[in-house]
Amino acid sequence: MDSWWDGMDAEILEVLAAAGPTDPADLARVLGMSTAAVCSCLAMLSAEGKVRIRSVEATPVARLLTRAA
Numbered sequence: 467m468d469s470w471w472d473g474m475d476a477e478i479l480e481v482l483a484a485a486g487p488t489d490p491a492d493l494a495r496v497l498g499m500s501t502a503a504v505c506s507c508l509a510m511l512s513a514e515g516k517v518r519i520r521s522v523e524a525t526p527v528a529r530l531l532t533r534a535a
Contacts, residue, residue, distance in 0.1 A: 474507055479516065487520075 481496050482488065494504040511517040524532070 471510075475511065475516070478504070478507055478511065482517065 477497060478493065481493060485492075485496075490504045490508060491501050493508075494501045497504065499507075508517060508519060512519050
């Protein structure tokens with residue numbers, strides 16, 4: 467399992483180094499992975515101090531729901 471993680475770790479870091487900041491969906495598309503899988507990998511990379519997760523925002527639908535409440 468370590469070899470799988472090492473390879474994925476390196477692929478994600480290479481894409482981020484080349485593309486700069488990006489969102490998980492775009493990263494998933496480039497890597498041929500699901501967004502959920504990329505989010506899991508990013509969480510592990512963040513815990514290891516290899517990436518920073520800096521932005522989270524509500525979707526337009528969520529904004530509408532909070533206004534309606």
